[in-house]
Amino acid sequence: MSTLVTSPPKPTNLVKPRPGREWGTAVRGRLLTWFAYSIFLFLYLPILILVIYSFNANKVVGVWTGFTADWYRVLFNNQAMISAFKVSMWVATWSTLISTILGTLAALSLERYRYRGKLPFDAVMYLPIIIPDIVMALSALLFFVIVAIPLSRYTILIAHVAFNISFVAVIVRSRLADMDHNLEEAAADLGANEWTAFRRITLPLLMPAIVSGALLAFTLSLDDFVITFFVSGPGSTTLPVRVYSMIKFGVTPEVNAISTLMLLGSTFLVVLSLVLQRRS
Amino acid sequence: MGKTPEHHGSVAVGVVDVTKRFGEFTAVDNISLDIRDGEFFSMLGPSGCGKTTTLRMIAGFEQPSLGEIFIHGQPVAGIPAYKRPVNTVFQNYALFPHMTVAQNVAFGLEMKKTPKAEIERRVGDVLDLVRLPHLRDRRPKQLSGGQQQRIALARALVNKPEVLLLDEPLGALDLKLRKAMQLELKQIQAEVGITFIYVTHDQEEALTMSDRIAVMDAGIVQQVGAPREIYEYPQNRFVADFIGETNFVTGKIAELGEFASIDLGGLAVLGNAGGRDVAPGEEITLAIRPEKINLYPQGEVDIMKAGVDADELEQLFGSQLPEGKVDMRKWLATEKNNVVIDGRIQEAIYIGTDTRYRVALDNNASIFVRVQNFGSRYDQFFDIGSTVYVHWAAENAQVLTE
Numbered sequence: 001m002s003t004l005v006t007s008p009p010k011p012t013n014l015v016k017p018r019p020g021r022e023w024g025t026a027v028r029g030r031l032l033t034w035f036a037y038s039i040f041l042f043l044y045l046p047i048l049i050l051v052i053y054s055f056n057a058n059k060v061v062g063v064w065t066g067f068t069a070d071w072y073r074v075l076f077n078n079q080a081m082i083s084a085f086k087v088s089m090w091v092a093t094w095s096t097l098i099s100t101i102l103g104t105l106a107a108l109s110l111e112r113y114r115y116r117g118k119l120p121f122d123a124v125m126y127l128p129i130i131i132p133d134i135v136m137a138l139s140a141l142l143f144f145v146i147v148a149i150p151l152s153r154y155t156i157l158i159a160h161v162a163f164n165i166s167f168v169a170v171i172v173r174s175r176l177a178d179m180d181h182n183l184e185e186a187a188a189d190l191g192a193n194e195w196t197a198f199r200r201i202t203l204p205l206l207m208p209a210i211v212s213g214a215l216l217a218f219t220l221s222l223d224d225f226v227i228t229f230f231v232s233g234p235g236s237t238t239l240p241v242r243v244y245s246m247i248k249f250g251v252t253p254e255v256n257a258i259s260t261l262m263l264l265g266s267t268f269l270v271v272l273s274l275v276l277q278r279r280s
Numbered sequence: 281m282g283k284t285p286e287h288h289g290s291v292a293v294g295v296v297d298v299t300k301r302f303g304e305f306t307a308v309d310n311i312s313l314d315i316r317d318g319e320f321f322s323m324l325g326p327s328g329c330g331k332t333t334t335l336r337m338i339a340g341f342e343q344p345s346l347g348e349i350f351i352h353g354q355p356v357a358g359i360p361a362y363k364r365p366v367n368t369v370f371q372n373y374a375l376f377p378h379m380t381v382a383q384n385v386a387f388g389l390e391m392k393k394t395p396k397a398e399i400e401r402r403v404g405d406v407l408d409l410v411r412l413p414h415l416r417d418r419r420p421k422q423l424s425g426g427q428q429q430r431i432a433l434a435r436a437l438v439n440k441p442e443v444l445l446l447d448e449p450l451g452a453l454d455l456k457l458r459k460a461m462q463l464e465l466k467q468i469q470a471e472v473g474i475t476f477i478y479v480t481h482d483q484e485e486a487l488t489m490s491d492r493i494a495v496m497d498a499g500i501v502q503q504v505g506a507p508r509e510i511y512e513y514p515q516n517r518f519v520a521d522f523i524g525e526t527n528f529v530t531g532k533i534a535e536l537g538e539f540a541s542i543d544l545g546g547l548a549v550l551g552n553a554g555g556r557d558v559a560p561g562e563e564i565t566l567a568i569r570p571e572k573i574n575l576y577p578q579g580e581v582d583i584m585k586a587g588v589d590a591d592e593l594e595q596l597f598g599s600q601l602p603e604g605k606v607d608m609r610k611w612l613a614t615e616k617n618n619v620v621i622d623g624r625i626q627e628a629i630y631i632g633t634d635t636r637y638r639v640a641l642d643n644n645a646s647i648f649v650r651v652q653n654f655g656s657r658y659d660q661f662f663d664i665g666s667t668v669y670v671h672w673a674a675e676n677a678q679v680l681t682e
Contacts, residue, residue, distance in 0.1 A: 180372065180374060182370050182371075182372060182374035183374050183376060183377075185341055185361070185368075185370070185374070186368070186370060186374035186375075186376070187376075187387070188340075188341075188360070188361040188362045189339060189341075189361055189362070189366075189367055189368045189436075190362075190367065190387050190388035190391055190435070190436075190439065191362050191363075191388055191391030191392055191439070192362055192387075192391050193360070193362050196391070197362075200387075201376055204378050205377065205378055
């Protein structure tokens with residue numbers, strides 16, 4: 001990699017680089033740029049097409065006949081879609097709230113305290129991030145069947161909390177690790193008890209990480225399909241699951257429209273999360 | 281300056297038989313210290329000597345494994361850090377990044393539920409004291425290292441602690457700023473009259489600022505004393521070696537008296553056993569500072585070139601003032617308890633303020649000597665290979681047993 005990076009010549013290097021070498025570097029640089037462009041294209045062209053066809057007047061996907069925003073209007077009148085959206089928002093909101101609190105506490109315990117069984121806990125903590133969604137989904141379903149909890153929006157909530165905790169914990173913990181432990185000691189030294197030190201010093205400094213963790217959790221919850229598909233019961237369909245059942249009957253511009261809206265929402269949340277992380 | 285402490289001589293912090301273990305590792309090994317009210321007390325030692333651990337135990341961040349700590353006579357075991365009447369200036373300052381300078385400084389007073397108007401006044405006063413009143417609305421990130429250091433000091437001092445603990449507070453500053461801050465800290469301490477306990481690994485810093493120093497190594501207090509005492513009369517080899525430069529020459533006690541007669545492998549010299557428990561025949565180490573050794577040319581020298589002034593000569597010789605030339609060995613012998621032996625210059629290095637010589641003695645030992653460079657007219661340089669008289673006063677050569 002390092003050979004691809006052009007660096008200014010060192011001041012001690014009085015010998016001019018040979019023209020051939022300069023040329024080689026330039027070609028390599030340009031190649032790399034085109035490579036990057038094609039990757040972007042490969043990644044985002046399908047999405048772009050999806051967005052464009054959500055405004056297609058023709059019901060047949062792939063045949064462009066004219067611009068219309070009609071499909072969005074149809075979408076907002078689709079009761080099933082709206083109820084799915086409500087379930088999605090409900091699950092996302094509550095799972096974010098619960099997993100943010102639990103994830104933050106987990107991060108604090110892993111980073112600031114020593115206790116028996118900490119190492120295994122530490123290892124297991126990140127499992128939901130690593131294991132395939134389908135495994136997570138199956139085990140969640142099995143669990144609910146075994147303990148005989150009927151599938152409903154609550155089971156979706158529990159499953160979402162389960163994987164969101166890990167993501168929140170990872171983000172909060174990395175911020176906590178960077179935070180100077182002396183700050184908490186300084187607060188204690190100045191007369192703050194543990195709770196006051198946490199409230200006045202640790203929490204405000206962690207806030208950007210907590211908020212960004214929460215935003216990520218919200219996004220993940222909104223976007224999740226596989227796990228939700230397995231643990232959702234009758235009458236408790238989230239938006240992605242609803243969309244999936246719609247495309248069983250073919251891709252319609254209406255599906256394109258809802259996808260475009262979900263795309264916008266998720267992008268907004270992820271960007272917000274990144275901005276907050278950057279600022280902290 | 282120099283406000284006299286109110287309870288002069290009374291103990292501000294008492295450390296009694298304190299041991300601190302971290303698992304298998306003993307960080308502090310049965311130490312006892314009495315830190316007096318109003319004094320500037322330093323704990324000096326290499327990293328890992330237990331000085332910071334001791335400070336943290338006084339602050340309440342660590343609990344002693346054994347022994348007890350008293351603050352103004354009160355045992356503090358079980359009292360958490362936030363209830364102790366001490367404040368700390370941390371090595372990396374530990375200023376709260378999300379608060380302004382004024383909010384940082386006010387934090388301790390807020391915790392004590394001090395009335396708002398009083399907080400306002402005291403924050404203003406202490407920022408004046410550290411001469412940074414114009415920075416009150418800045419964030420720590422916007423301050424230079426030196427400014428952060430002073431704000432950290434202000435944040436601790438504003439609480440009027442009974443004892444202020446400072447953990448290498450100047451460590452992160454560059455040399456010039458550090459020197460300026462040393463004097464300023466000392467001045468502030470004199471002004472507020474609070475007991476300072478200062479942890480450092482920098483011997484010069486400790487010598488510059490402290491009323492008393494505890495030299496520590498391997499979790500043990502090696503010596504406690506005023507800077508002059510520690511430097512001039514080190515108790516053991518570690519202290520002599522850690523503080524300043526020292527020549528160590530091994531020998532045997534020949535006879536005890538006002539000064540000990542010592543056999544340095546065939547050379548008969550004098551040294552200061554100063555109340556140490558030594559007996560004739562015992563193996564000892566003689567420690568002599570390089571600047572406390574003088575070199576003189578052998579043979580007759582022009583008396584005005586001998587590096588002595590006329591008044592001094594007259595005092596020494598009275599009416600029998602020798603004229604013209606003098607043999608330095610004879611002349612030095614006229615004063616009591618002087619050691620004069622032969623030496624040969626092995627190495628001469630000019631380092632500006634001094635010239636550093638390595639001198640071989642007749643017993644094959646070699647010692648370092650620092651000769652101050654006064655100015656070209658007065659200086660006498662010795663060539664490599666030339667023979668010289670090596671001289672020291674008996675009280676400047678310390679007899680060490682460990």
